[in-house]
Amino acid sequence: MTHEQARLRLKTWIFAVVVVFSNVFGNFFLKRGMPPALGTPLEYFTVLFHPWVALGVVLLIVWLLSRMVLLSWADLSYVLPVTAVGYVLVAVVGKVLLNEQITMKRWAGIGLIVAGVALVSGGSAPQTAHPKPQAGPGQ
Amino acid sequence: MRWLLIGIIVAATTAGEVLQAAGMRRHGEIRDFRPGAIRRALAVLVRNRFVIAAVAAMAVSFFAYLGLLTIADLSFAVPATAITYVFETVLAKYVLKEHVNWLRWAGAWLVICGVALVSL
Numbered sequence: 626m627t628h629e630q631a632r633l634r635l636k637t638w639i640f641a642v643v644v645v646f647s648n649v650f651g652n653f654f655l656k657r658g659m660p661p662a663l664g665t666p667l668e669y670f671t672v673l674f675h676p677w678v679a680l681g682v683v684l685l686i687v688w689l690l691s692r693m694v695l696l697s698w699a700d701l702s703y704v705l706p707v708t709a710v711g712y713v714l715v716a717v718v719g720k721v722l723l724n725e726q727i728t729m730k731r732w733a734g735i736g737l738i739v740a741g742v743a744l745v746s747g748g749s750a751p752q753t754a755h756p757k758p759q760a761g762p763g764q
Numbered sequence: 765m766r767w768l769l770i771g772i773i774v775a776a777t778t779a780g781e782v783l784q785a786a787g788m789r790r791h792g793e794i795r796d797f798r799p800g801a802i803r804r805a806l807a808v809l810v811r812n813r814f815v816i817a818a819v820a821a822m823a824v825s826f827f828a829y830l831g832l833l834t835i836a837d838l839s840f841a842v843p844a845t846a847i848t849y850v851f852e853t854v855l856a857k858y859v860l861k862e863h864v865n866w867l868r869w870a871g872a873w874l875v876i877c878g879v880a881l882v883s884l
Contacts, residue, residue, distance in 0.1 A: 655830075662834050669827055689822070693784060693809070698793040701785035702856035702864045705849055706871040712842075712879055734881025741874030744867050753863040 630750065633698065637751045640695040641704075644688060645711045651684030653718060699751040706745040712738050766836050770844050772828040778851045780821030785860055787814030839883045846879040 658677025672678055695704055713735045719725035727735075791812060794805055809815050832841050853872045857864040 656833065656838060659830070659833055669830060672830070685826075689819075693788050693815070694794050696785045696788040697791055700856065700862045701782065701860055702853050702862045702868045702872070704785075705781075705852055705856075706868065706875045709849070709875040709879070712875075712882055716882060730884075731882050734878040734883075737874045737878030737881060739878075741871040741878060744874065745871035753861075 633751060637695065637699055640691055640699075641707055643691040644695055644704075644708050645714060647684045647688040647691060648708070649711045649714045649718060651681045651688055652715075653681070654678070654684065655681030657681075700753050703745060703751045706741050709738055710742045766832060766840075769828050769832040769835075770841075773825050773832065773845050774848050774851070776821045776825035776828065777845065777848045778855065780818045780825055781848070781852055782855045782859060783814045783818035783821060785856070787812045787818055789860065790814060842883040843880045846876055846883075849876050849879075 654677045658672075658675045658679075658681060660672065660675075673682055692704070692708075716725075716727055716731055716735055720727050787809070791805075791809060796802075796805075829841070829845075849872050853864060853869065856862045
């Protein structure tokens with residue numbers, strides 16, 4: 626592995642971790658703060674000011690921005706499966722924080738996701754070798 | 765109603781994430797993480813048409829998802845929307861021209877099966 630590849634791989638891992646954690650905890654707080662029903666369209670906006678929902682939204686903004694940064698060099702077909710490790714984290718968070726049961730079926734699913742993530746992240750570089758784009762940033 | 769919302773979520777998420785990837789690929793790798801550089805990158809990105817369209821599509825998907833969560837369980841919402849992995853991997857290959865080797869295809873399918881098992 627060249628120095629450049631090692632640099633890109635480390636950077637990819639750091640941002641993948643931020644993407645996964647901000648998404649998992651963002652959705653967790655969102656679900657926690659949501660009322661049982663949303664009626665009028667106005668309620669879709671006022672609910673955003675509920676503290677738990679607001680925290681969830683802030684984390685999801687972090688998720689959006691960190692994912693954009695990650696996609697500025699990594700392929701979508703790499704980012705998609707690798708960040709799916711979040712589903713595993715959701716199950717673990719459910720077990721640890723909410724004391725939920727993890728059934729055999731769920732463990733099997735977690736195993737498949739981990740296998741998928743390992744296959745993609747271990748087996749290929751995050752980036753397709755593209756011919757250098759002629760233009761600089763911003764277009 | 766729930767299937768209509770799922771249709772909206774899947775279409776909007778797929779479009780949003782592919783547009784996001786296209787926009788960021790056009791922008792090029794972000795290397796400088798000092799506050800000033802981040803601010804400059806953001807100023808450039810808010811004028812990137814792909815990024816604007818991506819954020820709009822993801823906002824549609826977000827509000828449809830909020831609506832879905834009020835009428836359906838997470839354990840229904842999550843696997844039903846996992847189909848976006850298939851659509852996005854296909855679009856990554858044909859629209860974004862990524863090199864999707866068999867490892868990535870196999871990984872995407874394992875993830876879809878895993879997501880279904882975890883949440884069904």
